[in-house]
Structure formats: structure tokens, C-alpha cells
Amino acid sequence: MSKKRYVLVGSGGRAEFFYKALATDYKETSELLAFCDINQTRMNYANQILVGKYKHEPVRTYKSNEFDRMIETEKPDAVIVTSMDRTHHTYIIRALELGCDVVTEKPMTVDEKKCQQILDAVERTGKNVRVTFNYRYAPHHTKARELIAGGAIGKVTSVHFEWLLNTQHGADYFRRWHRNKQNSGGLLVHKSTHHFDLVNFWIGSQPESVFAFGDLLFYGRENAELRGETKFYERATGNPIAENDPFALHLDKNEHLKAMYLDAEHEDGYRRDQSVFGDGINIEDTMGVLVRYKNNAILTYSLNAYLPWEGYRIAFNGTKGRLEMSIVEQSYVNSGGDKALEGALKGKSITVYPMFGAPYAVEVEEGVGGHGGGDPVLLNDLFGTPVEDPFNRAANHVDGARSILTGIAANRSIQTGQAVNIDDLVKFYK
Numbered sequence: 139m140s141k142k143r144y145v146l147v148g149s150g151g152r153a154e155f156f157y158k159a160l161a162t163d164y165k166e167t168s169e170l171l172a173f174c175d176i177n178q179t180r181m182n183y184a185n186q187i188l189v190g191k192y193k194h195e196p197v198r199t200y201k202s203n204e205f206d207r208m209i210e211t212e213k214p215d216a217v218i219v220t221s222m223d224r225t226h227h228t229y230i231i232r233a234l235e236l237g238c239d240v241v242t243e244k245p246m247t248v249d250e251k252k253c254q255q256i257l258d259a260v261e262r263t264g265k266n267v268r269v270t271f272n273y274r275y276a277p278h279h280t281k282a283r284e285l286i287a288g289g290a291i292g293k294v295t296s297v298h299f300e301w302l303l304n305t306q307h308g309a310d311y312f313r314r315w316h317r318n319k320q321n322s323g324g325l326l327v328h329k330s331t332h333h334f335d336l337v338n339f340w341i342g343s344q345p346e347s348v349f350a351f352g353d354l355l356f357y358g359r360e361n362a363e364l365r366g367e368t369k370f371y372e373r374a375t376g377n378p379i380a381e382n383d384p385f386a387l388h389l390d391k392n393e394h395l396k397a398m399y400l401d402a403e404h405e406d407g408y409r410r411d412q413s414v415f416g417d418g419i420n421i422e423d424t425m426g427v428l429v430r431y432k433n434n435a436i437l438t439y440s441l442n443a444y445l446p447w448e449g450y451r452i453a454f455n456g457t458k459g460r461l462e463m464s465i466v467e468q469s470y471v472n473s474g475g476d477k478a479l480e481g482a483l484k485g486k487s488i489t490v491y492p493m494f495g496a497p498y499a500v501e502v503e504e505g506v507g508g509h510g511g512g513d514p515v516l517l518n519d520l521f522g523t524p525v526e527d528p529f530n531r532a533a534n535h536v537d538g539a540r541s542i543l544t545g546i547a548a549n550r551s552i553q554t555g556q557a558v559n560i561d562d563l564v565k566f567y568k
Contacts, residue, residue: 141169145214147229148221149175149184152243156218161194164521171212172198174205179402209236216241222315223322227252234263241268245331246538248323250546250563253539260535261567269538273332274339274531276510278486278502282463283340283529290490292458294341299439301333301450306469308443309385312357312414317421324421326545330441335541343433344540349557350548352422356444362415374411387411427548460491483510
């Protein structure tokens with residue numbers, strides 16, 4: 139069997155998740171050919187990891203302005219996109235136009251204009267886009283879909299969904315490029331794309347209209363000043379003011395982060411360790427969203443990024459009862475440690491409350507690996523030998539669009555104070 143050939147764009151924090159899989163578990167079915175990035179130092183470090191940690195030959199490297207030459211030279215079957223969110227559409231569209239399929243990290247893109255461009259490119263080229271929604275593959279998330287599809291609570295009428303990011307993981311978005319909404323779409327796109335996709339997946343519908351509130355109420359300099367803070371800094375590394383700040387990230391104290399970011403910043407100026415209480419943050423940390431779906435179900439959703447624990451609580455109300463799920467996750471700093479700990483489970487429970495019966499707990503197999511055990515299953519689906527999936531967990535460009543459009547509409551609603559109709563944002567093809 140011939141191997142499927144891949145190149146990878148964006149060699150930062152998320153890239154290793156994919157190139158590790160290609161270099162180890164899936165080396166019999168897949169071949170990694172090249173890295174592409176704006177930063178040569180970071181690509182060199184990725185190659186160092188490939189060779190030293192995964193016993194793989196180094197791959198060729200191309201700067202971002204050499205993308206077309208890379209495709210012409212390497213002739214890959216597919217391009218893996220793990221670059222900064224606002225650049226996803228550039229590489230997705232060009233890869234499709236050059237005859238490649240695409241595997242893209244979430245979110246697929248950050249606004250409706252770029253989303254439409256991707257939808258148009260898929261229609262124009264006939265090539266495929268996969269969006270890596272690993273949460274779909276977690277056993278407890280799959281079980282929720284199975285229970286709902288099997289009629290355990292009848293027709294879902296409303297969903298209440300509360301997601302908590304804590305002061306380690308949640309704060310990390312305010313140190314990095316994500317703090318600029320132009321780069322990430324804010325947390326309602328970058329992070330909530332997971333959550334909105336799960337709701338679409340669980341209830342088998344798609345968003346119709348969205349209303350939202352959101353604000354920056356904890357992070358940022360102004361909020362810190364209102365709480366009486368007087369000592370501020372721009373970056374943590376090497377700064378004595380940041381030494382005892384529990385929100386500070388010291389790149390020189392983590393060998394991996396130092397090599398990937400601190401040693402590479404002379405090329406592109408990117409600082410990974412900015413103060414979460416600095417100026418220039420324009421994303422929200424406190425958000426509430428109301429969504430009406432095309433099957434008439436209603437979602438109430440909240441996301442807060444500065445809480446004492448990490449995880450979520452969700453309740454599905456239906457015509458025959460209620461399903462409740464509570465999940466506590468392992469907190470982490472992106473690329474700061476073992477990938478298997480990113481979103482790993484610390485505790486879970488699923489309870490069904492029939493309308494006229496005794497409530498019962500639902501046992502779920504324990505997933506192994508990151509994102510509640512979803513990561514290994516997703517990787518096999520992408521690079522291994524996929525098995526028949528009655529839950530249809532593989533997500534394409536339409537799924538990617540429908541997840542981000544809830545967040546994009548929420549951003550517009552926050553800005554305008556008005557409800558936003560999803561059909562007014564983009565045109566889907568039949």
C-alpha cells in the first residue's frame with residue numbers, strides 16, 4: 139500500500155501533535171515530507187525533535203513565501219495547517235487550488251469573509267477539507283450523542299452549557315497571539331468552536347440565530363488597576379517584577395518553550411510570555427451566548443477564562459427527560475508539557491433523568507490520551523485505518539463553518555447589540 143504524503147504548515151505549539159503521529163504510530167501509512175513556517179529557527183527545532191525524540195529523518199523546510207514551491211517540489215497528497223488562526227484560510231485555499239486535500243486545526247478560520255472564501259474554494263476545486271475536532275472522539279462525548287440519538291430524553295428542546303477555563307489554561311490565551319481578535323477571532327471562535335461543534339454534533343442540527351454579550355472583565359491592565367494593582371510588566375521572562383506573579387510564564391524555565399519561542403523570536407518578534415494584565419488585549423474573557431437552532435432547540439452558553447477549575451457542565455432538556463454531564467479536565471499551558479495531558483480527564487459523570495422514571499448513571503469507558511481520550515481516536519481516523527463510524531465524527535469544511543459561524547455571529551452581536559442570523563453571514567452550497 140502506498141503511503142499518503144503530507145506537508146505541515148505552522149511548526150508551533152500544535153504542530154507536534156500531528157508530526158509525532160506521522161513519525162511514529164502512522165509511519166507505515168503516512169509520510170511527512172516538509173515543514174513550512176515564517177520562522178526558520180522554529181522549523182529547525184521541530185526537525186531536532188523529529189530526529190532526537192522520534193528517530194525520524196529531518197524533513198525539508200520552506201519559508202511561508204515558498205509555499206507554492208513546496209507543493210510543486212514535494213507533491214503532497216495533503217497539507218496539514220497548524221499556523222496562526224488568521225492565516226488558516228490562506229493555506230487552505232492555496233492548497234486546494236494546487237490539488238491537495240487539507241487537514242486543518244480548529245478553528246477553520248476567524249471571520250465570515252474568510253469562511254466564504256474557503257467554502258467557495260472547496261466548491262471550485264472539488265478537494266476535501268478535514269477539521270480536527272478531537273472532542274467529538276472522546277468516549278463521553280460520543281456517548282452523549284448516542285444517548286440523544288437513541289431517544290433517551292426524547293427530542294432535545296434546550297441545552298444549558300457552561301465551560302470553565304482556569305487561571306492556568308484560560309490565562310494562556312491572554313499571553314499569546316490569541317489576545318488579538320484579528321488573529322484568533324476571540325475565544326468565541328478560537329476556543330468555543332469546539333463547544334459549538336459539539337452541540338451541532340450532539341443534537342443533530344445547525345445554528346440559525348445568535349445573540350450574545352461579552353466583555354473583558356478580569357484580564358487586561360485596566361481591570362488590574364481597578365483591583366489595586368500598581369506593578370506592571372510587558373513580558374515575564376527575565377523580569378523581576380514577574381517573579382512571583384502566578385499568571386507569569388517564564389520561557390527560560392521551560393526548555394521546550396525556550397527553544398520553540400524565546401530562541402526564535404529574533405526572526406519574527408513574537409513574544410509568547412506577555413503579561414495577561416498588559417495593554418492591547420481586545421478579546422473577551424467573560425461571555426454569554428443564546429442560540430436558536432434550525433430544529434427549534436435553544437442553547438444558553440457561557441464561557442469564562444479565569445476560574446478555579448477547568449471543565450464544563452451541560453444539561454440537555456428533552457420531551458422525555460433530561461441528560462446532565464459534568465466533566466473536570468487537566469489544566470495545561472500550550473506546549474508546556476506532555477501532549478497527552480492537554481484536556482485529559484480528571485473526572486466525569488453522565489446522568490439521565492427520565493420524565494417518569496428513576497434517574498440512572500451512565501457508565502462510559504475511560505479514554506486514554508489528550509482531550510478526554512479523543513486525540514488517539516482522531517489520529518487513527520486521519521492517518522490510520524478508519525473503521526466504520528455510526529456517529530459520523532469526521533468533520534468536513536461544512537462542519538468547520540457551522541461551528542465557527544456561531545462564534546462569528548456572537549462576536550457581531552456583542553459589537554452591535556443585535557441578534558444575528560447565520561444565513562446572512564455566508565452562502566452554503568447544496
